[in-house]
Amino acid sequence: MHINLTTRNLCVETPDRDFYGKYMGGKGMGGYYLRQCAALSFDHPDMVVCLFTGPLVATIAPTSGRAHLVSKSPLTGLVGDASLGGRLPTQLKRAGWDGMVITGKSPYPIGIEIADHQVNFSRADHLWGMDTQQVHEHLAPGKAGLASIGPAAENGVRFASVTVDLHHAAGRSGLGLCFAAKHLKYLMVKGQGHTRVKDANGLKAAREEIFRLTAASPALMGQYGFSRLGTGAVYDLIDSRRMMPTDNFKSTWFKHAPRLNAAAYSKAYAPEKYGCRGCHILCKRIARPKGLHPMALPEYETMSHFTALIGSRDIKWVVAANDRCRRYGMDTITAAATLACRREITGKNFTRQSLLSLLDDMALNRGEGKELNKGALAYARSMGHPESAMAVKAMELPAYDPRGAYGMALGYALSTRGGCHLRAYPISHEIFRKPVATDRFSFSGKARIIKIAEDFNAVVDSLTACKFIFFAAGLEEYAKAYTAVTGEKSSAQDLISIGERIYYNERIINSLNGFDARDDDLPRRFFNEPGTCGNQIQVAPIDRGQFLTAREKYYRIRGLDSSGNPLEEKANALGLEWKRL
Amino acid sequence: MEALVKKYANKLFSAGLAEGTGPLSPIVGGLDDTLVWNRTGPEIKVLEQVFQNLNINSLVFLRPKAPYEPIIRYLAQKALDTHGLIEPKDCETRTFLHDLPVIGRFSADKIVAALKKRKSVIIAVPADEPEFSGIAVIAHGTVSPEQGFVVASSVCFACFVKFFADYLEDLQLGRANKESNDLFDGLLPDIFLGQPGLPDLAKGPFSTEEQLYAAIVQAGRKTVEYGLVDSYFGNISYCHNHILYISQTGSSLDELEGCIDPVRLDGSSSAALTASSELTAHIQTIAQTGCRAILHGHPKFSVILSMACDPAEKAACRHRDHCHTRCPQKRAIGRVPIVPGEVGTGPTGLCNTLPPAFGTSNHAIVYGHGVFTLGMNDFSQAFATLLEVETACRKTYCDKVRQLRSHLS
Numbered sequence: 004m005h006i007n008l009t010t011r012n013l014c015v016e017t018p019d020r021d022f023y024g025k026y027m028g029g030k031g032m033g034g035y036y037l038r039q040c041a042a043l044s045f046d047h048p049d050m051v052v053c054l055f056t057g058p059l060v061a062t063i064a065p066t067s068g069r070a071h072l073v074s075k076s077p078l079t080g081l082v083g084d085a086s087l088g089g090r091l092p093t094q095l096k097r098a099g100w101d102g103m104v105i106t107g108k109s110p111y112p113i114g115i116e117i118a119d120h121q122v123n124f125s126r127a128d129h130l131w132g133m134d135t136q137q138v139h140e141h142l143a144p145g146k147a148g149l150a151s152i153g154p155a156a157e158n159g160v161r162f163a164s165v166t167v168d169l170h171h172a173a174g175r176s177g178l179g180l181c182f183a184a185k186h187l188k189y190l191m192v193k194g195q196g197h198t199r200v201k202d203a204n205g206l207k208a209a210r211e212e213i214f215r216l217t218a219a220s221p222a223l224m225g226q227y228g229f230s231r232l233g234t235g236a237v238y239d240l241i242d243s244r245r246m247m248p249t250d251n252f253k254s255t256w257f258k259h260a261p262r263l264n265a266a267a268y269s270k271a272y273a274p275e276k277y278g279c280r281g282c283h284i285l286c287k288r289i290a291r292p293k294g295l296h297p298m299a300l301p302e303y304e305t306m307s308h309f310t311a312l313i314g315s316r317d318i319k320w321v322v323a324a325n326d327r328c329r330r331y332g333m334d335t336i337t338a339a340a341t342l343a344c345r346r347e348i349t350g351k352n353f354t355r356q357s358l359l360s361l362l363d364d365m366a367l368n369r370g371e372g373k374e375l376n377k378g379a380l381a382y383a384r385s386m387g388h389p390e391s392a393m394a395v396k397a398m399e400l401p402a403y404d405p406r407g408a409y410g411m412a413l414g415y416a417l418s419t420r421g422g423c424h425l426r427a428y429p430i431s432h433e434i435f436r437k438p439v440a441t442d443r444f445s446f447s448g449k450a451r452i453i454k455i456a457e458d459f460n461a462v463v464d465s466l467t468a469c470k471f472i473f474f475a476a477g478l479e480e481y482a483k484a485y486t487a488v489t490g491e492k493s494s495a496q497d498l499i500s501i502g503e504r505i506y507y508n509e510r511i512i513n514s515l516n517g518f519d520a521r522d523d524d525l526p527r528r529f530f531n532e533p534g535t536c537g538n539q540i541q542v543a544p545i546d547r548g549q550f551l552t553a554r555e556k557y558y559r560i561r562g563l564d565s566s567g568n569p570l571e572e573k574a575n576a577l578g579l580e581w582k583r584l
Numbered sequence: 585m586e587a588l589v590k591k592y593a594n595k596l597f598s599a600g601l602a603e604g605t606g607p608l609s610p611i612v613g614g615l616d617d618t619l620v621w622n623r624t625g626p627e628i629k630v631l632e633q634v635f636q637n638l639n640i641n642s643l644v645f646l647r648p649k650a651p652y653e654p655i656i657r658y659l660a661q662k663a664l665d666t667h668g669l670i671e672p673k674d675c676e677t678r679t680f681l682h683d684l685p686v687i688g689r690f691s692a693d694k695i696v697a698a699l700k701k702r703k704s705v706i707i708a709v710p711a712d713e714p715e716f717s718g719i720a721v722i723a724h725g726t727v728s729p730e731q732g733f734v735v736a737s738s739v740c741f742a743c744f745v746k747f748f749a750d751y752l753e754d755l756q757l758g759r760a761n762k763e764s765n766d767l768f769d770g771l772l773p774d775i776f777l778g779q780p781g782l783p784d785l786a787k788g789p790f791s792t793e794e795q796l797y798a799a800i801v802q803a804g805r806k807t808v809e810y811g812l813v814d815s816y817f818g819n820i821s822y823c824h825n826h827i828l829y830i831s832q833t834g835s836s837l838d839e840l841e842g843c844i845d846p847v848r849l850d851g852s853s854s855a856a857l858t859a860s861s862e863l864t865a866h867i868q869t870i871a872q873t874g875c876r877a878i879l880h881g882h883p884k885f886s887v888i889l890s891m892a893c894d895p896a897e898k899a900a901c902r903h904r905d906h907c908h909t910r911c912p913q914k915r916a917i918g919r920v921p922i923v924p925g926e927v928g929t930g931p932t933g934l935c936n937t938l939p940p941a942f943g944t945s946n947h948a949i950v951y952g953h954g955v956f957t958l959g960m961n962d963f964s965q966a967f968a969t970l971l972e973v974e975t976a977c978r979k980t981y982c983d984k985v986r987q988l989r990s991h992l993s
Contacts, residue, residue, distance in 0.1 A: 215679050218930035219861045221833045225929065226847075226864045227854035239855035266852050432727045436834045436858055439730040448585050448616045448728070451641045455726045458639060479682075479702065494700035499639045556617035 004100050004122070006115065008185050009048055009107030013122055024491065024501075025578060028057035028101060029467035030084060031505040033073025034512070036104050037082065038580070041512040045075040045083070045177075046184035048108045054095070054150075054190070055102030057467030061093045061198040061281075063206060064484040065213045065476075066469035068093045068281035070102070072173040074181040078161040078337070078378050079397040079421045080516055082509045083176035086425075086464055088279030089168030091148025091192060098194025109186040114142075117192040127188035131157060134330035135166035136296060144168075144191055151189035152179040153332030158368035159183075160376040162337035166329060170277065170287060170299035174334045175398065176420055198488065205487030212483070213476045214283070220475035222435050223284050229471060230276070233288040234303040235265035241307070244434060244443075245540045246407025248400070249311040251343040252393045252526075255404045255534030255542050257311035263318055265306075271318060274300050284471060290322075301325040301335070307402035308339035313346055313353060320355050324362060331366035337378055338362060340399030344379040345371075347391045395422035396522045405525060406534040406542050408433040408443040413453050413553055416523045419509040427456040428470055437474050446549050450556035455499065461509075462502030504577045507562070511569045515582060520567035523554060585614035592644065592733040593622040599814065601740050602646055611645040612729050627716070633692035634722070638699060642725040644732030647718065651774045652740040655747045657719045658767050660686045660708035670706065672742035673749070674887055675908065675953035676817070679927055684739055690716035699724055703735045737814050741884070745952075748888045748981065755988040756895050768985065776982055779975040780810065788962030789824075789876060793846075796822045796829055800844055803879060803963035804837035812970055813837055813881035818954065819860040820963075821878045823870050826850060830866055832858045837881075861928040864935035869958070873942050877959035879966040883974035885981050890922045890949045892984075908951050917980060920973055922949045947973055 005014045026032045033053035043050045052074045059067035070092035076083025095102070098119045105115075112127040130138050130151075138151040148168055156163035156179035163179030164172045173179075182188070200206055217223050224230050241247045242260040249257045257263075268274065268288065277299070278285035288300040301309065301321050305328075309321040328335045342361060346352065353361075364372025374385050379399050383392035393400050398421025405412035410429030418426040429452070433443040441452070459478065463470055466481060478495035486493050530550070534542030558565060562573035571581045589612040596612075597604040612622045615635055621628060631643055648656055663670045663686040670684040677684070685698045686706045698705035704723040711717045721739050725731025751768055754760040783806045790796035804820050807813050818837050821830035828847040835843035847856035847863065856863070866878050893907065903910040908924055909932035915922040921941040925934030934950050941948035947957040947969045955973050959966035 212682065214930070215926060218933055219679055219927035221859055221861050221863060221928070222857055225857070225859070225861060226867065227857050227859075232854055236854040236857050239853045240857045243855040261853065264852075265854050434858070436832060439725070439728050439734065439834055440832075441728055448588070448614065448641060451616045452727055455639050455641065459726075482701070496638055496700035503639070559617050 004103040006103060006105045006122070007107040008105060008109040008113065008187065011124055023058070023489075025504065027462060027465035027501050027505070029055045029069075029071035030073065030461060030464035031501065032102055032465070033071050033084060034082065034505055034508045037073050037075065038508055038512055041075075041515045043075065045077040045181055049106055050075055050181070050184075052105040052178070052181050052185065052187070053102065054105075055467075056092050056096045056100075057465055058489050059466050059468060059481075059484060061096040062200055062484075062488050063210055064281070064468070064481070064488065065210060065217070066279070066282045066284065066472045067467065068279045069467040069469060070095065071464050071467055072165065072178050074178055076176040076178075076398075076420065077180040078177040081396055081421055081513050081518060082419050083178055083181065084420060085173035085175050085178055086467065086470075087150070087165070087167045087171060087173040088282070088469070089148060089171035090146070090280040091150055091167050091190075092467065093280040094146075094148035094192040094194045096194065096198055097196045098192055099196050105185060105187065107185065112186050112188045114189040114191065115187065117190075117194075119194055119196065130188050135332050136169070136330050138189060139169050142189065142191060147191050147193035149189060149191045151332075152182045152187075153330060153366070155331040155333040155366040155376070156180050156183035158366060158376075160333055160365060160368070161378050161381070162334040162376075164332050164334045166332050170289065171279065172329065172334075175336065175423065177334070179332045200488050201490035202487040206484055209480055209484035209487055212480045213472065216475040216480065217284065217472065220437075222437070222474045223471060229286040230284050232265040232269065233274075233300065234286050235268060235288070235301070235306050237303040238264045238306055240434065241403060243538065244407055245535055245537060245542050246404040247307055247311050248393070248402055248404045249535070250314060251312060251347040251391065252400070252404060252528055253347070253532070255407060256537060259316045260311065263306070263310045263316065263321075267318055268300055272300060272322075279469070282469065284469075286471060298322070298326050299329070304402045305335040305339070308336055308343070312339055312343040312402070313358070315353060315358065317355070320358060323355070323359060327359060327362050331362070333362070333366055336401050337399045338365065340393060341375050341379040341382055344383050344391050344393065345375060348383065348386050348388045390527060393526050393528070395525060396518065398422040403430060404534055404542075405529055406545055409446050409545065409553075410441065410443070410449045410452060412525060412529065412545055412550065413446070413449050413557065414456075416525050416550075416554065417453060417457075417557060419506065419513055425470060426460060427453045428460055429453065429456065431474060435474055438477070446553040450553045451560050454557060454560045457506050458499045458502035460502070461505040462498045465501070465505060504579060507569065507574065507577050508579055510561070510563065511574060511579065511582060514568050520554070520558070520565070523567050525550070585616055586620050588729045589614045589620055589622040589642075592729040595733055596644070596646055596736065599737060600649075600811070601652060601737060602649055608647040608649070610647070612732065613643045614729050615641050627690070630690060630692050630695070634695050634699065637692065637696045638724065640724040640726055642729040642732055644721075644723045644729060644736050646721040646723075646736045648721060648740055651771045652744060653719050654767055654770060656706060656721070656740070656743045657708060658763070659743050659747060660706050660719065664688050664708060670743065670746065672746040673891060673908075673952060674742055674745045675927060675950070676738050676882075677742040678908065678952070681735065681738060681742065684742065690720070695722055703731070704739050706739065741814050741882070744884055745888050748885070749891050752888070752892055752981065752984060753895060755985060755992070758992065760992075765989070776978060779971065782964075782968055782971065783810070785964045785967055786962060787964065788959075790822065790962070791824075793824075793829075796824055797844060799963060800829060800831070801840045803967060804831065804840045806967065807879065807881050807970070808838035810971060812883045812974060813954075817882045819862050819866070819880045821860075821866045823849075823876050828863075828867060828870065830856070830859050830863055833860050862934070864929055864933075865938045865956075868935060868939040869942055869956070872939050873946070873958060875946070875958040875960050877961070877963045877966050878956060879959070879963060879970055880954055880956045881970055882954035883970065883977070885977040886917075886949050886955045886974050887952060889917050889977045889981055891952050911951060917949065917977060919945065920947055920949055920976075921945055922951055924951045925953070927953070949973070
């Protein structure tokens with residue numbers, strides 16, 4: 004579905020089978036449409052905001068209730084994208100849409116309401132200024148899926164997020180600001196149809212295989228796995244491996260961590276399990292504090308960055324900051340990392356009051372918040388200390404210190420959306436030991452591992468499934484599900500090949516915006532300063548020579564030139580249009 | 585990468601799966617930006633084409649040696665005569681490999697087509713082919729040559745278990761033929777050896793972390809040396825001061841240094857997120873029995889016999905396609921209880937089915953999976969029990985075969 008918010012024109016495109024085979028759905032299709040306007044600024048009326056489901060959505064394929072949101076990132080200028088869950092993706096698919104491409108700019112705040120094939124535009128002047136909780140209460144979506152922005156996006160926060168179904172978010176890249184640039188306050192979808200499945204028994208067999216593998220996964224379903232404790236289960240593990248970013252990445256171990264872990268949240272809040280539609284892992288935790296609305300407890304990244312990274316020692320601060328970010332519609336990782344940068348530069352520690360006030364200032368674009376809400380890099384530059392921004396390509400790093408996992412170091416540097424752990428997700432093998440363990444303090448073999456994993460995860464985000472399930476299952480099982488749903492013969496390797504095309508397309512988009520090897524790098528701190536040793540673990544600075552050698556290898560393996568730029572021959576081989584716009 | 589390809593070629597040899605040197609020794613390749621092999625060989629030309637056509641970073645080419653070679657040859661030929669798949673029913677295959685594709689030519693396109701879908705392919709080429717003949721197992725990885733090693737090792741284990749399990753059933757049903765009888769007879773000298781003496785394991789109870797870590801590492805290594813587990817499988821734990829020290833998920837029992845997670849039993853930390861997938865079963869077993877040590881291996885004949893069932897009863901059983909999770913019978917081999925249960929958690933997980941079995945025994949077999957044994961103070965008792973169970977199962981199997989064959993003749 005193509006919607007132009009300037010003209011209110013709506014048209015339906017029915018792509019051919021080749022298009023589906025080439026780009027799959029989700030991230031792949033979003034990237035295809037972004038490519039058509041790659042060099043435009045994020046707030047240009049012709050810039051697209053794409054929301055695509057994948058072929059498995061609204062089927063019984065496990066963890067497939069997801070979609071991918073894609074546009075140009077206001078924070079980085081790179082491809083901006085995020086996977087999102089909740090019930091919205093399932094509703095969109097059940098309404099009969101594989102995805103939507105939104106262009107134009109409404110002259111006033113607007114909401115898009117979809118009920119099956121009926122699409123309505125509703126004025127949203129009265130909702131502008133409301134936070135995402137208020138929007139949800141006002142619209143009372145019931146079983147419909149609802150994505151909305153909050154005041155952060157309206158006030159130009161570069162890392163504004165889109166809140167989905169109250170407890171979920173398209174968090175990173177500042178996609179909320181892309182909504183705001185179009186005056187799009189919300190999107191609400193209700194569908195009553197079903198995804199047609201070509202081979203129901205085949206899908207059921209694939210699902211059983213995936214369930215069996217999930218049950219065998221300690222990280223997902225084990226005694227201390229995500230299903231029991233939420234993603235916060237990772238907190239103790241990362242601290243024990245001496246790779247918890249602490250004091251703005253000045254050290255890698257936080258001595259207060261044992262009191263701030265998932266067990267502490269469980270004890271304090273007795274949360275309930277919760278998850279996305281179609282998921283049996285249920286990795287979210289919902290607390291019901293007396294007198295307050297039910298609220299999602301912080302995910303691992305938020306737990307870590309709002310404690311160790313900024314030097315706070317109270318889980319109540321974390322819960323309050325997390326809830327405030329959710330209501331405002333702000334990415335918690337970037338918010339916390341920017342505050343950590345401020346703490347390092349100014350030397351001022353936070354109190355609960357100052358922490359929450361600064362979050363208010365960021366979201367409402369006032370006082371010091373006017374600089375902080377542009378992200379850590381812009382803030383650090385404005386303060387004359389760019390070296391204090393722990394970011395890659397202007398996106399702040401998440402809660403895994405790269406000195407403790409060299410695949411992660413390479414993955415951060417090369418990620419097409421900036422400092423992101425999810426593109427290659429190397430903690431799977433460097434920490435979780437899946438599919439097998441690799442030496443986390445070595446670059447040996449990592450260049451190809453990262454490349455394959457990027458392709459792998461690109462197709463996962465196009466299917467669209469949750470990355471967590473791949474701590475247990477593989478594309479072998481998901482290819483079986485894909486074939487059962489679509490009737491298209493496929494294999495794990497066929498899917499990875501599609502992922503390679505999708506990822507290379509992102510590399511081309513970034514190249515069109517001037518990004519190259521100069522940007523595929525890490526902050527100097529990681530090459531010059533050690534992490535915190537202990538527990539028989541030495542955390543040395545990363546050897547820059549080895550890092551650069553691994554990066555060179557990656558460029559060769561990925562089919563890029565020595566400056567990290569795409570090659571016409573490779574683009575042609577992948578069936579991609581060369582750079583011309 | 586050079587070190588890894590050599591390491592896993594050597595492990596295939598030390599695990600008894602392949603020759604150590606010569607043209608039948610394993611070939612392991614690893615690819616970062618350049619491709620490296622542990623050795624040269626005429627097969628590499630084809631294997632390089634496999635690398636070129638798959639998004640992988642490692643490849644294992646195994647020429648299995650006896651007893652695996654004749655077993656895989658036998659099963660592969662039967663598969664080629666039908667639908668091209670070997671379908672073992674053991675737990676590891678069911679969970680991780682699903683089925684084992686077989687092809688009749690050593691050609692890159694055939695290998696690529698199979699490996700696109702599965703983690704391994706078995707090649708079975710008649711002896712009179714000039715370019716390549718015999719049996720090989722090829723397995724790939726996207727992260728490390730260890731994946732290929734694990735999968736190739738699993739293929740050998742699965743085929744071994746399948747042949748002996750099927751053979752017993754065939755004898756029971758009167759459909760064993762000369763070919764399977766001859767194969768069994770040929771395998772006898774290699775398989776049915778006497779019981780070796782027990783190793784001298786560290787005596788407990790252990791009072792320091794240093795002592796217990798050393799004891800776990802020692803017991804793990806001996807379990808592999810005695811062939812009570814393929815080098816990758818199994819898990820082991822020891823409880824001390826309300827902390828359970830357990831091998832990490834995917835750790836190799838003969839390489840446990842640095843791969844043991846301390847798990848606080850009060851639930852105050854989740855640092856053991858990487859602990860074995862059987863952590864819950866270990867915790868519950870310790871809580872129920874008061875033992876300190878648990879050893880879990882996959883000895884072959886225990887696994888084979890656990891799957892043996894009276895064919896007439898099985899045919900009449902409505903759960904016959906789900907024996908591993910729903911077997912309704914209270915079964916035992918001698919006094920060793922057999923319980924159903926899948927890896928890990930979940931409603932049919934062995935975390936639910938295993939601990940109750942220890943109400944009457946200090947050892948138990950999980951259907952098609954392996955044996956769990958307990959020790960009150962250290963691993964000596966657990967190890968001895970594991971060895972005894974396997975020896976008894978091997979003897980029982982042999983007696984059953986002898987009895988059935990004499991009856992038939």
